[in-house]
Amino acid sequence: MFSGASNMAEGVDRAFVFIFSVAAVFIVGISIFMIYTLIHFARKKGKPARQFEGSIKLEILWTVVPLILVMMMFHYGWSGFKNMRKVPADAMNVTAIGRMWQWEFDYGNGMKSKELVLPVNKAVRVNLKSVDVNHSLFIPAFRVKEDVIPGYENYLWFIPTQVGDFEILCTEYCGLLHSSMLSKAVIKEQADYDNWFKTFKASAVKNEPDGYLLMRNTGCFACHSIDGTKLVGPSFKGLFGSQRDVLRGDKKITITADESYIKNSILNPDADVVAGFNKGLMKSYKDILKDADIKTITDYLKTLNQAK
Amino acid sequence: MSNSDSGTYVSYLDYEGKHKGLMGWLLTTDHKRIGLMYLYCVIVFFFVAAIIGELMRIELIAPGETIMKPQTYNGMFTIHGIIMIFVIVIPALPAIFGNFFLPILIGAKDVAFPKLNLFSFYLYLIGAIFGVLSQFIGGGAPDTGWTFYVPYSAESSTNVIYALVAAFILGFSSILTGLNFIVTIHRMRAPGMGWFRMPLFPWSLYATAWIQVLATPIVGITLLMVIAERVLKIGFFDPALGGDPVLYQHLFWIYSHPAVYIMILPAMGIVTEIFPTFSQKPVFGYTAILFSSLAIAFIGYFVWGHHMFTAGISYGSRWFFSFLTFLVAIPSAVKVFNWVSTMYGGSIDLKPPLLFAIFFIFLFMIGGFTGLTLGSVATDIQVHDTAFVVAHFHYIIFGGMGFATFAGIHYWFPKMFGRMYNNTLAYTSSIVLFIGFNMLYFPQFILGIQGMPRRYFDYLPQFQTGQVISTIGGFILFAGLLIMVGNLMWHARRGVQAPANPWNGVTLEWQIPSPPPHENFDEIPEITHAPYLFGTGSDNKTI
Numbered sequence: 001m002f003s004g005a006s007n008m009a010e011g012v013d014r015a016f017v018f019i020f021s022v023a024a025v026f027i028v029g030i031s032i033f034m035i036y037t038l039i040h041f042a043r044k045k046g047k048p049a050r051q052f053e054g055s056i057k058l059e060i061l062w063t064v065v066p067l068i069l070v071m072m073m074f075h076y077g078w079s080g081f082k083n084m085r086k087v088p089a090d091a092m093n094v095t096a097i098g099r100m101w102q103w104e105f106d107y108g109n110g111m112k113s114k115e116l117v118l119p120v121n122k123a124v125r126v127n128l129k130s131v132d133v134n135h136s137l138f139i140p141a142f143r144v145k146e147d148v149i150p151g152y153e154n155y156l157w158f159i160p161t162q163v164g165d166f167e168i169l170c171t172e173y174c175g176l177l178h179s180s181m182l183s184k185a186v187i188k189e190q191a192d193y194d195n196w197f198k199t200f201k202a203s204a205v206k207n208e209p210d211g212y213l214l215m216r217n218t219g220c221f222a223c224h225s226i227d228g229t230k231l232v233g234p235s236f237k238g239l240f241g242s243q244r245d246v247l248r249g250d251k252k253i254t255i256t257a258d259e260s261y262i263k264n265s266i267l268n269p270d271a272d273v274v275a276g277f278n279k280g281l282m283k284s285y286k287d288i289l290k291d292a293d294i295k296t297i298t299d300y301l302k303t304l305n306q307a308k
Numbered sequence: 309m310s311n312s313d314s315g316t317y318v319s320y321l322d323y324e325g326k327h328k329g330l331m332g333w334l335l336t337t338d339h340k341r342i343g344l345m346y347l348y349c350v351i352v353f354f355f356v357a358a359i360i361g362e363l364m365r366i367e368l369i370a371p372g373e374t375i376m377k378p379q380t381y382n383g384m385f386t387i388h389g390i391i392m393i394f395v396i397v398i399p400a401l402p403a404i405f406g407n408f409f410l411p412i413l414i415g416a417k418d419v420a421f422p423k424l425n426l427f428s429f430y431l432y433l434i435g436a437i438f439g440v441l442s443q444f445i446g447g448g449a450p451d452t453g454w455t456f457y458v459p460y461s462a463e464s465s466t467n468v469i470y471a472l473v474a475a476f477i478l479g480f481s482s483i484l485t486g487l488n489f490i491v492t493i494h495r496m497r498a499p500g501m502g503w504f505r506m507p508l509f510p511w512s513l514y515a516t517a518w519i520q521v522l523a524t525p526i527v528g529i530t531l532l533m534v535i536a537e538r539v540l541k542i543g544f545f546d547p548a549l550g551g552d553p554v555l556y557q558h559l560f561w562i563y564s565h566p567a568v569y570i571m572i573l574p575a576m577g578i579v580t581e582i583f584p585t586f587s588q589k590p591v592f593g594y595t596a597i598l599f600s601s602l603a604i605a606f607i608g609y610f611v612w613g614h615h616m617f618t619a620g621i622s623y624g625s626r627w628f629f630s631f632l633t634f635l636v637a638i639p640s641a642v643k644v645f646n647w648v649s650t651m652y653g654g655s656i657d658l659k660p661p662l663l664f665a666i667f668f669i670f671l672f673m674i675g676g677f678t679g680l681t682l683g684s685v686a687t688d689i690q691v692h693d694t695a696f697v698v699a700h701f702h703y704i705i706f707g708g709m710g711f712a713t714f715a716g717i718h719y720w721f722p723k724m725f726g727r728m729y730n731n732t733l734a735y736t737s738s739i740v741l742f743i744g745f746n747m748l749y750f751p752q753f754i755l756g757i758q759g760m761p762r763r764y765f766d767y768l769p770q771f772q773t774g775q776v777i778s779t780i781g782g783f784i785l786f787a788g789l790l791i792m793v794g795n796l797m798w799h800a801r802r803g804v805q806a807p808a809n810p811w812n813g814v815t816l817e818w819q820i821p822s823p824p825p826h827e828n829f830d831e832i833p834e835i836t837h838a839p840y841l842f843g844t845g846s847d848n849k850t851i
């Protein structure tokens with residue numbers, strides 16, 4: 001089930017095999033020796049303990065031999081890793097954007113995909129950007145992982161060597177839905193990739209409404225859908241103009257979702273909490289979204305109503 | 309009382325000083341009573357955290373939501389970690405066995421600062437209570453993980469501050485205990501006990517105490533900085549405020565890696581006492597074991613970066629931290645060889661404490677070698693922050709420190725309570741614990757290599773088999789715990805009376821009655837020889 005699918009796998013797996021082999025020899029060997037000792041030297045009348053206190057020769061032996069072995073382990077570990085920081089000059093560039101709790105892969109020029117689609121046998125450098133807290137991009141089949149830390153420009157690179165779908169996971173705890181922060185690396189033959197890229201480019205350039213783009217870039221869709229699906233927060237479908245049951249403090253009230261309600265929901269999310277959802281999840285976007293942005297978003301939300 | 313050789317004497321359990329009854333415990337400055345109070349607190353908190361651990365295991369028996377919501381799960385692994393690390397494994401061994409036996413083993417009547425010792429205990433209690441409060445007040449149980457990584461811990465709306473304060477206060481308690489032990493060991497050894505006549509458990513406490521004193525303040529100030537960040541919006545670590553999140557990780561691990569040695573060194577010290585007693589033979593390589601403790605404590609300061617191999621730290625520092633991590637493995641290996649050789653040629657009596665100590669060696673070896681897998685950069689890239697790490701540190705902390713604690717309690721129980729436990733139950737519990745433990749944690753190595761991240765409420769369907777085995781192991785382990793604790797609690801009052809020296813040990817604690825009198829020694833002993841002298845062959849004392 002688990003086989004390496006990138007150029008990094010060989011070096012990493014060799015280090016695993018070496019360390020685990022040495023470990024197995026020692027663990028089994030010492031365990032057998034202990035069992036032998038327990039049986040052979042079990043307490044018996046007329047068989048007193050032998051009173052010796054140590055041996056310099058043995059101490060040297062079992063310092064030097066492990067020292068040599070761990071240096072070999074270090075060597076395998078290092079040589080398997082070395083390459084991981086040396087990106088070839090001709091590598092293609094993709095930027096992975098981590099946000100609570102979804103991945104997005106930016107191919108430049110505003111072309112963003114939810115999955116990391118790549119051609120097989122071509123080096124790719126994935127630049128890692130976080131817009132909120134720490135995340136970590138992990139593709140187990142490729143043996144690559146690097147943290148995605150806000151304010152840092154980390155990266156990883158690899159050459160995928162097999163066509164197929166491979167899991168992408170987040171391995172740095174990032175809050176509520178950390179374990180749902182998944183995606184896929186989709187590796188295609190070059191020709192298939194080129195085809196995919198053509199349609200991808202066309203669809204990405206297709207004019208999405210400003211409000212949609214703004215919300216996508218701000219990360220609203222990690223918690224809200226536009227198709228009626230309930231995520232962490234309520235769906236935006238049919239929201240505008242509807243009657244909302246909300247908790248204001250401890251009081252249950254019903255209000256109409258008009259412009260000021262939307263604005264208030266974005267700036268003070270905990271003031272009116274939609275019934276059935278939790279307080280404290282959505283943070284205030286006070287310093288992030290300007291009044292004009294909120295207007296753009298509201299206008300877009302209105303259109304979601306008409307579509308219904 | 310329970311002893312014939314000293315005629316009339318009052319044990320520390322029955323002693324009545326200025327205060328009587330409950331007050332005689334709560335206001336005691338007797339190191340033995342303080343040790344027992346720590347023991348009881350640790351047992352209570354351990355069960356709380358273990359039950360939380362079991363609940364997490366039940367949640368993970370199937371993908372998706374099983375018995376709790378993600379927010380609850382995140383809160384649970386956070387408080388499980390905080391209690392286990394800060395309330396149990398860091399303080400437990402110095403606070404329980406260190407307090408109880410350090411003065412006795414070096415021939416002293418108490419620690420150097422008995423009142424400070426009691427103060428440490430109350431700091432510990434207050435810290436632990438803050439930890440509990442964090443679950444019930446205001447914004448909900450903290451959900452940051454025990455590592456409190458910024459920026460998430462600066463932004464989470466839960467009670468992170470209570471948890472930080474708890475860890476801060478517990479750190480202070482640890483510093484004061486360490487300080488007390490250092491002074492005690494320097495100033496209070498019995499006449500004739502030169503440094504190299506000191507038993508090895510005190511030596512391990514000595515190495516530990518230096519880590520407690522030198523490393524803990526770093527985490528203290530770091531946690532305060534996070535509080536300042538949350539309250540005053542200062543911007544040390546949170547990039548949204550102009551801070552540096554990787555700096556936090558450095559500061560956190562500069563303490564928290566050496567903290568691993570605070571846990572494991574005294575554990576190693578305990579088994580080092582057990583092997584010679586049950587083999588009736590001196591410790592093999594006294595000096596090697598002693599210097600390996602000091603080497604671990606020293607090199608252990610310089611390896612923290614191995615927690616950060618994927619955090620984008622520089623090429624050179626990855627090399628440096630990986631290299632030193634491999635070096636720190638050597639003294640641990642040396643200890644294992646010396647323990648095994650201590651048994652070789654002995655007259656071995658496989659009593660429950662020795663069985664636990666042997667399980668300790670086995671589990672510690674697995675924990676150690678998987679630690680090397682994490683110290684090697686290439687393999688760490690694959691298994692960092694996965695279930696492999698969870699398995700590794702449970703093998704070290706629970707399999708190592710935990711089983712050594714179980715060994716220690718079965719070893720010293722007759723001395724502490726003046727009673728014997730039931731041997732059959734003790735063997736049963738040790739075997740059930742051993743089987744349950746391996747079933748619980750071994751599958752997690754495999755899951756981790758396959759790519760199952762840690763701190764995951766939900767997981768991909770291909771990981772379920774391993775998760776189910778692990779959960780079943782968790783129940784077996786828990787059954788083992790109940791048998792063990794039940795056996796000990798029941799027999800602490802009702803067991804048959806223990807002789808002064810049930811195992812024919814030679815260190816000082818076995819020369820005084822069980823349980824010891826209030827001031828340990830009627831007369832401070834004169835030390836004239838090395839600590840582990842069993843006499844030669846024929847003149848061996850018999851039980």
Ligand SMILES: [Cu+2]
Binds near residue numbers: 098178
């Ligand atoms: Cu994440």
